Amino acid sequence: MSVLSSLRRLACCLLGMLPLLAAAQPLRIVTEELPPYNMTLNGQVTGLGTEVVQAVLKEAGFADTPIQVMPWARAYDIALNQENVLIYSITRTPQREKRFKWVGVIAPTRWYLFSLGGRTLPVKTLDDARRYQTATVNEDAGEQYLVDKGFRIGQNLQSSNRYELNYEKLKGGRVDLWIANELNATYLVRQAGDDPARTLQRALALTDLGSEGGLDMAFSLKTPDALVERFRKGLDAIRRNGTYESLQRKWL
Structure with a gap:
């Protein structure tokens, strides 16, 4: 192989690597x-x-x-x-x-609308949930999902920047529902010293939320x-x- 051919092959290889090299740093x-x-x-x-x-x-x-x-x-x-x-x-x-x-x-992950344990709400559909106040996190998938379904921040959604604040709202009676994925919700409840089996109730499964x-x-x-x-x-x-x-x- 000639020197010129070798240089051309090297140049082609380097050009092919440019996207990765540009992204590496x-x-x-x-x-x-x-x-x-x-x-x-x-x-x-x-x-x-x-x-x-x-x-x-x-x-x-x-x-x-x-x-x-x-x-x-x-x-x-x-x-x-x-x-x-x-x-x-x-x-x-x-x-x-x-x-x-x-x-x-x-x-x-599995998403739910949670209510406080021991408080049974008549929530069988999202239309039922519209009548209640729901805790969300700013721009997370749960909030985006509910907004897309016609819920409104400041009307029937209360938005926070931190997930643990939503459990505090639910426990304190400041909201009726909390949209969260199950692992995160149960973890936060345990961190607060509570038993998820007693404190949380799955009011509505959101099977169409997420892939x-x-x-x-x-x-x-x-x-x-x-x-x-x-x-x-x-x-x-x-x-x-x-x-x-x-x-x-x-x-x-």
Whole structure:
């Protein structure tokens, strides 16, 4: 092979790597405090979702990339509008489908409207729920879902920036319902020193909220496809080698 041909092949290889090289340095990872999926303990970000993401980062060659924890509305806005942003643990909904490049499921979830244990509300449909005050988190999937169904913030929705505030509202009688995923709700109730079996009642299952399988990790649209595919392969790899299943057993 001539020197010229070799140089041409090298140039082609380098050009093909440019999307990854461009994304390697500025990759940003954002999440929120959503225990037990993502949470800060002793100054370290951990949780089921976090550990799955960290395992994928290692497979993809980004093990040293820091994870930033912030209120969900801010993390969501960053992922919507900036380049090379990875966000987790995010619910995949029809409203969000074309707003992100999806990597895959990292943890299970089931959404409910919860009422306070011992207080049975006649809620069999969302239309029934409209008559009551429901606690939500600003711009999270539950709030977006209810707004899309015709609920209104400040009318029959009370929005907060922190999930634990919603349990306090429910327990204190300031709201009638709380929209939350089951793992997060039961974790927060236990952290408050209460028994979820006694304190929480599943008023209505929201089976159409989120994709089948659970919470996802996703990239901003302004992320090279090559980088997204690299992370998809990383997630596939930890599923094949048993890491994913091991982490699920550890946290669930």
